[in-house]
Amino acid sequence: MASPAAAAPPSASSAPRRSLLALAAMVALLPLALPNNYTYEVAILVGLNAIVCVGLNLLIGYAGQISLGHAGFFGLGAYGTAFLAARYGWPTPASLAAAVAAVALLAWAVGRPILRLKGHALAMATLGMGIIVAVVIATEDRYTGGPDGMSVPPLGIAGHVLAGERAWYWVVGVLLVATVWLAQNLIDSPRGRAWRALHGSEFAASAIGIDPARHKLAAFVLSAALAAFAGALTAHYAGFITPAKASFLHSIELVTMVVFGGMASSLGAVVGAAVLTTLPQLLTVFKEYEMVLLGAVLMLTMIFMPQGLVPTLGKTLAAARGKSR
Amino acid sequence: MLSRTLLAAASLAFACAASAQEPIRVGAFLSVTGPAAFLGDPEQKTLELYVEKLNAAGGVLGRKLQLIAYDSAGDAEKARAFTKRLIEQDNVDFIVGGSTTGETMAVVPLIEQAGMPFISLAGAVVIVEPVKKWVFKTPHSDRQACERIFVDMKARGTTKIALISGPGGFDKSMRAQCMGVAKNYGIEILADEAYGAGDTDMTAQLSKIKNTAGVQAVLNCGFGQGPAIVTKNYKQLGISQPFYQSHGVASKGYIQLAGDAAEGVRLPAAALLVAETLPDSDPQKKVVLGYKREYEARFKSDVSTFGGHAYDGLMIAVEALKKAGSTDKAKVRDAIESVRGLMGTAGAFNFSPTDHVGLDVSGLRMLEIRKGDWTLAK
Amino acid sequence: MSAQLVQFLLTGLTVGAIYALVALGFAIIYNASHVINFAQGEFVMIGGMAAASFVEAGLPLPLAALLAVAGAMLVGLALEKLAVEPARGAPVVTLIIITIGASILLRGLASLVWDKKIHALPAFSGETPLNLGGATLLPQSLWVLGATVLTVALLWWFFNRTLTGKAILAVSHNRLAAQLMGISVRRVLLVSFGLSAALGALAGVLIAPISFTSWDIGVMLGLKGFAAAILGGMGSGPGAIVGGLALGLIESLGAGYVSSAYKDVFAFVIILAALIFLPDGLAGRRRATERV
Numbered sequence: 001m002a003s004p005a006a007a008a009p010p011s012a013s014s015a016p017r018r019s020l021l022a023l024a025a026m027v028a029l030l031p032l033a034l035p036n037n038y039t040y041e042v043a044i045l046v047g048l049n050a051i052v053c054v055g056l057n058l059l060i061g062y063a064g065q066i067s068l069g070h071a072g073f074f075g076l077g078a079y080g081t082a083f084l085a086a087r088y089g090w091p092t093p094a095s096l097a098a099a100v101a102a103v104a105l106l107a108w109a110v111g112r113p114i115l116r117l118k119g120h121a122l123a124m125a126t127l128g129m130g131i132i133v134a135v136v137i138a139t140e141d142r143y144t145g146g147p148d149g150m151s152v153p154p155l156g157i158a159g160h161v162l163a164g165e166r167a168w169y170w171v172v173g174v175l176l177v178a179t180v181w182l183a184q185n186l187i188d189s190p191r192g193r194a195w196r197a198l199h200g201s202e203f204a205a206s207a208i209g210i211d212p213a214r215h216k217l218a219a220f221v222l223s224a225a226l227a228a229f230a231g232a233l234t235a236h237y238a239g240f241i242t243p244a245k246a247s248f249l250h251s252i253e254l255v256t257m258v259v260f261g262g263m264a265s266s267l268g269a270v271v272g273a274a275v276l277t278t279l280p281q282l283l284t285v286f287k288e289y290e291m292v293l294l295g296a297v298l299m300l301t302m303i304f305m306p307q308g309l310v311p312t313l314g315k316t317l318a319a320a321r322g323k324s325r
Numbered sequence: 326m327l328s329r330t331l332l333a334a335a336s337l338a339f340a341c342a343a344s345a346q347e348p349i350r351v352g353a354f355l356s357v358t359g360p361a362a363f364l365g366d367p368e369q370k371t372l373e374l375y376v377e378k379l380n381a382a383g384g385v386l387g388r389k390l391q392l393i394a395y396d397s398a399g400d401a402e403k404a405r406a407f408t409k410r411l412i413e414q415d416n417v418d419f420i421v422g423g424s425t426t427g428e429t430m431a432v433v434p435l436i437e438q439a440g441m442p443f444i445s446l447a448g449a450v451v452i453v454e455p456v457k458k459w460v461f462k463t464p465h466s467d468r469q470a471c472e473r474i475f476v477d478m479k480a481r482g483t484t485k486i487a488l489i490s491g492p493g494g495f496d497k498s499m500r501a502q503c504m505g506v507a508k509n510y511g512i513e514i515l516a517d518e519a520y521g522a523g524d525t526d527m528t529a530q531l532s533k534i535k536n537t538a539g540v541q542a543v544l545n546c547g548f549g550q551g552p553a554i555v556t557k558n559y560k561q562l563g564i565s566q567p568f569y570q571s572h573g574v575a576s577k578g579y580i581q582l583a584g585d586a587a588e589g590v591r592l593p594a595a596a597l598l599v600a601e602t603l604p605d606s607d608p609q610k611k612v613v614l615g616y617k618r619e620y621e622a623r624f625k626s627d628v629s630t631f632g633g634h635a636y637d638g639l640m641i642a643v644e645a646l647k648k649a650g651s652t653d654k655a656k657v658r659d660a661i662e663s664v665r666g667l668m669g670t671a672g673a674f675n676f677s678p679t680d681h682v683g684l685d686v687s688g689l690r691m692l693e694i695r696k697g698d699w700t701l702a703k
Numbered sequence: 704m705s706a707q708l709v710q711f712l713l714t715g716l717t718v719g720a721i722y723a724l725v726a727l728g729f730a731i732i733y734n735a736s737h738v739i740n741f742a743q744g745e746f747v748m749i750g751g752m753a754a755a756s757f758v759e760a761g762l763p764l765p766l767a768a769l770l771a772v773a774g775a776m777l778v779g780l781a782l783e784k785l786a787v788e789p790a791r792g793a794p795v796v797t798l799i800i801i802t803i804g805a806s807i808l809l810r811g812l813a814s815l816v817w818d819k820k821i822h823a824l825p826a827f828s829g830e831t832p833l834n835l836g837g838a839t840l841l842p843q844s845l846w847v848l849g850a851t852v853l854t855v856a857l858l859w860w861f862f863n864r865t866l867t868g869k870a871i872l873a874v875s876h877n878r879l880a881a882q883l884m885g886i887s888v889r890r891v892l893l894v895s896f897g898l899s900a901a902l903g904a905l906a907g908v909l910i911a912p913i914s915f916t917s918w919d920i921g922v923m924l925g926l927k928g929f930a931a932a933i934l935g936g937m938g939s940g941p942g943a944i945v946g947g948l949a950l951g952l953i954e955s956l957g958a959g960y961v962s963s964a965y966k967d968v969f970a971f972v973i974i975l976a977a978l979i980f981l982p983d984g985l986a987g988r989r990r991a992t993e994r995v
Contacts, residue, residue, distance in 0.1 A: 035414075036413040036414050037409060037412075037413040038406070038409040038410040038412075038413040038414045039414075041405075041406060041409045042406065045402075045406070060796070066796075113979050114975075114979070116979070116982070117978055117979070117982050118982075120733075120739060120933060120937050121933060121937075121978050121982050121983075123739070123933075124929070124930060124933040124974065124978060125975055125978050125979075127926075127929075127930075128930070128971035128972075128974055128975050129971075129975070131926075131967065131968075131971055132968050132971050132972065135492075135521075135965070135967055135968050136965075136968060138492060138497075139492075139519075139964050139965065141497050141501060146494065146497040146498070146501075147427060147492065147493055147494035147496075147497055148425075148426045148427045148430060148449060148451070148494035148497070148498055149401060149427050149430060149431065149494075151430070151434075238402070238405060238431065238434075239434040240401065240405075240430060240431040240433075240434065242401040242402075242427050242431065244400060244401060244402070244427075245402070248926065249922070252741075252803060255800075256800055256803055259796050259797060259799075259800045260800065263796065280403075281406065284395060284396065284407075287357075287396065288357075288358070288396075288814065288815060289811070289815070290396070290811070291358070291807055291808070291810055291811025291814065292808055292811035292812055292815065293811075294804075294807055294808075294811070295804045295805065295806070295807035295808025295809070295810075295811055296804070296808055297804075298800065298801075298803065298804030298807065298808075299786055299801050299804035299805055299808065302790065302793070302797050302800050302801045302804065303786060303789045303790045303793075303801060306790055306792070306793030306794065306797045307793075307794075307797075308797075357819075358814060358819060359919075360919070362819040363819065363820065363821075366819060518958075518963045518964075519963045519964035520958075520963065521966065521967050522923055523920060523922070523923025523924065523927075524914075525718055525721065525910055525913060525914035525924075526714050526717065526718050526913065526914065526955075528710060528713075528714045528839075529710070529711050529714050529715075529955045529956075529958040529959045529963070530958055530959075530963045532707050532710045532711070532838075532959065533707070533959060533963070536707055549821070550821050550914070550915050550917065550920075553821070553915060554913075554914050554915065557830075557913075561830075561832045561839050561841055562710075562832075562839055563832070563839065578820060578821060581823070582821055582823050582915055584823075584830075585830075
């Protein structure tokens with residue numbers, strides 16, 4: 001199976017730096033095009049999904065693993081902070097940090113046995129984990145409010161509360177740019193190269209001294225922590241959280257965003273999140289045809305751009321530029 | 326002088342006419358697709374039908390109604406996004422919607438912040454308890470449904486029951502409410518079983534209940550496919566104890582699916598389902614019969630209580646608009662709270678600052694399924 | 704107590720047989736293409752919904768069932784021809800996303816072509832429960848079990864005694880070698896999709912009298928079938944059957960003896976444990992070497 005390493009940007013970091021600048025510019029300039037709070041909300045949701053996807057892309061696109069249960073980490077981050085803040089009165093920055101730390105710890109504990117599996121067995125294991133989390137959250141309604149969800153206090157400290165779409169937009173925008181910067185730096189580091197080697201062939205990588213277990217675990221834990229972080233932020237932003245956020249359908253959505261946008265490309269993950277978050281909002285005007293259209297768009301895009309949106313567009317642009325010389 | 330007056334009068338008249346052309350925007354987000362589709366689908370149809378009828382009769386306050394409805398597919402996040410869209414982009418005057426409790430609760434922060442009158446069509450009592458300034462609801466709460474069932478059980482001398490419920494928000498909420506109020510009616514719950522989403526067979530759970538000594542009746546809190554399967558399994562296992570369902574299955578579809586197994590099942594439901602058999606003296610008859618006939622004539626399908634909730638919501642809003650004399654949101658909200666004696670499909674609504682559901686248990690009738698049709702239980 | 708155990712076992716086997724048929728569908732497509740077909744559950748849905756709508760239109764049940772299975776097979780063939788074949792060289796993950804898109808598309812089409820209501824099929828031979836050692840069994844369950852056994856037998860004959868079947872097996876063992884022997888991998892893919900679709904539709908038709916059908920039942924059943932296929936060892940036919948039956952039994956016994964609210968958690972925990980200790984599944988093939 002040809003690894004997407006062929007589609008990955010070269011480690012000479014001009015291309016990633018350009019894409020990071022482009023992203024930062026986009027985040028800074030987008031508000032000029034957003035007419036009302038509803039559009040801000042969509043932008044914020046895109047940003048939050050993108051944070052998860054960039055992390056998930058590190059696991060899928062670079063380290064070559066698969067996770068069909070990442071919504072579980074997202075949900076645990078969300079419910080963790082909600083629970084600590086709402087039931088125990090923790091200040092929300094503390095509950096958020098604690099939730100993310102707890103999920104990272106859980107991912108570390110669970111990842112060690114699970115990451116020994118490969119391919120569809122790993123897919124099933126992560127899928128199973130996600131479902132277990134979702135069912136437990138939905139069933140223990142005394143603690144979590146059950147399937148109807150629970151309220152979450154807003155993010156804030158010492159009386160100052162982060163509220164309103166504009167404020168959240170900037171916070172999420174900055175966090176997204178920071179996440180992509182972190183991801184791109186990781187990819188260019190020895191660890192990132194180790195991940196790409198693992199993706200190419202675990203066997204060969206271990207032959208040159210790369211410990212697969214340690215590196216896979218690192219990618220897994222990092223992506224889980226990012227998912228939990230985004231989940232906790234989502235909970236505080238929306239003021240409400242339901243178990244649907246931990247469902248396996250959501251997990252599938254996240255993987256779809258990563259692959260759609262282009263694996264082994266952090267920008268691809270952001271683009272994938274952006275397109276697949278806004279598309280349902282746009283397609284809603286078609287009412288009952290929405291699902292059909294969404295499915296068709298997914299299928300056609302993947303058939304004609306099998307490497308994903310960003311790598312394919314990148315290649316087309318490069319070819320066009322090459323022709324014009 | 327005269328020409329200036331004429332000019333002023335003309336421009337005033339023009340301004341009035343211009344604002345009179347402005348339609349009253351009715352916002353809605355409903356679960357038309359997704360797991361709660363059989364809630365949202367009749368709700369949407371009902372809203373469309375009655376907005377049309379109201380417009381044909383001249384509109385409200387001399388203005389036409391314009392319905393802006395989105396499909397939130399039972400997803401709380403979509404409900405939030407659409408509510409924001411309705412408030413910020415579509416500039417609606419009030420919102421009727423929220424087929425499920427999860428979706429309703431998710432938008433409550435937005436509603437309260439924006440000061441938008443909102444009438445929810447969902448069931449759980451948590452929507453109006455504690456009372457939220459801008460949030461009202463039309464269906465009987467699940468607690469009221471439990472109480473109605475327990476009243477009937479008590480009358481039959483039942484004191485020990487078993488519960489079986491599904492995974493949904495409706496199921497779990499009703500189960501929690503029933504467990505909470507059971508003691509008030511001297512009812513003890515001996516067994517508490519559950520089934521999952523998409524489960525195809527509940528004989529294991531029912532078999533456990535069957536083998537629990539002392540169970541005098543079984544109550545199934547759920548809606549959708551699950552209760553129909555439970556009903557068939559109930560008959561298959563030959564369990565003879567009385568079987569109660571929730572108002573979640575108050576539609577002909579349930580009887581069609583469960584077939585013979587539904588014979589003798591009891592459930593609390595709005596008088597809407599037995600509209601024809603109500604005595605003429607029944608105060609609800611006129612409204613429920615009217616709605617039933619109009620819905621069935623237009624859509625060629627059986628009426629459901631869920632569509633009735635949407636009817637009630639719209640009529641309450643229209644009544645409030647008339648009382649307030651304008652679409653000013655604060656005035657409309659106050660007007661809703663002052664609505665008294667408005668007869669809907671669920672019963673007579675009497676709102677107050679402390680009661681945002683406005684119904685008492687009398688609108689909930691105990692029905693029994695006999696020969697494949699609804700009858701009032703004796 | 705033992706009558707209750709018999710009840711749990713009978714329920715578990717009935718549900719398990721359905722999972723087994725769905726799992727077989729996954730296994731066949733995986734063998735031909737290494738793709739996990741996320742639209743497999745929709746074939747189950749199409750089978751049930753199509754049969755229900757034919758019956759409601761007045762057709763006799765056997766004809767309706769046959770047409771439904773044939774219709775689903777056509778959908779499967781169309782899916783392969785229009786979606787999988789054009790994307791032939793793409794990475795496996797892309798193909799999987801294509802099937803995810805297909806699953807969304809099919810569900811959307813189902814809600815348009817039919818509706819969003821729940822439909823039932825009449826039971827094949829009545830609804831009077833049979834008594835078996837103190838437990839009850841619906842006649843429909845016997846149909847489910849019988850049809851599954853018959854299907855497995857037919858599949859065994861197909862894979863071992865017909866040329867097409869052997870060609871499919873060859874491709875699953877070693878695609879390149881099969882091509883070198885003159886086997887058209889494209890045709891094998893086409894047949895695999897058609898066959899899997901037919902199996903899924905058959906499951907849908909069999910289960911509809913017991914647990915009804917609607918436009919979105921495919922999601923959960925597809926998930927459980929996938930889990931069963933992996934439990935048994937992805938790509939192994941007998942594994943799919945064993946996995947399906949095992950999953951059905953685990954669920955039923957878990958609901959009966961552990962906790963009905965957590966029966967799905969119980970089942971997945973067991974699957975996780977099985978995967979960790981038996982990574983190739985209950986009946987999976989061990990790969991002797993990992994290729995670099």
